[in-house]
Amino acid sequence: MPRGHHNNHLKASRQQRWKPGGSVASNGYVKLRLGKDHPLADPNGYAYEHLVVWVAAGHQRPPPGLVIHHMNGDKTDNRIGNLMLMTRAEHNADHLAEDDRRCPRTGRLLPRNNSRSGGAS
Ligand SMILES: [Zn+2]
Numbered sequence: 001m002p003r004g005h006h007n008n009h010l011k012a013s014r015q016q017r018w019k020p021g022g023s024v025a026s027n028g029y030v031k032l033r034l035g036k037d038h039p040l041a042d043p044n045g046y047a048y049e050h051l052v053v054w055v056a057a058g059h060q061r062p063p064p065g066l067v068i069h070h071m072n073g074d075k076t077d078n079r080i081g082n083l084m085l086m087t088r089a090e091h092n093a094d095h096l097a098e099d100d101r102r103c104p105r106t107g108r109l110l111p112r113n114n115s116r117s118g119g120a121s
Contacts, residue, residue: 022049028075049078059085067091073098073109 022032030049034040040047040055050068055061057080062068069084069091070077086094101110 024076030076030078050075050083053078053080054083054085069094073102 022030025031031046032049032052033045034047034052036043036045038045038047040051040061048068050070051061054068062085065088066085067088069086071082071084074082098109102108103110
């Protein structure tokens with residue numbers, strides 16, 4: 001996993017709704033305004049930042065049935081190392097499992113190996 005560059009991301013507030021050049025859509029993903037001429041843009045001229053990052057890294061645009069997943073559960077963390085291609089079925093299952101691992105206070109994902117030994121309902 002590449003480290004050491006773009007560490008300024010770590011200092012940025014996770015809660016901010018606006019990012020440089022983009023905004024957080026209602027579904028939690030970051031959208032960039034690229035203009036309607038951009039190949040990745042939707043008819044309104046916007047594209048998902050994770051899709052732009054994915055393609056810029058040399059990958060194909062995901063075919064139907066495949067989705068780009070954010071491994072740490074933070075949909076605004078669009079560093080290429082946080083992105084992963086999976087099938088829609090895998091993706092749904094992963095997010096269902098995530099709900100069980102999400103911190104109720106911060107909404108952040110807890111580590112996958114977190115043992116819930118307390119078990120206080
Ligand atoms: Zn996902």
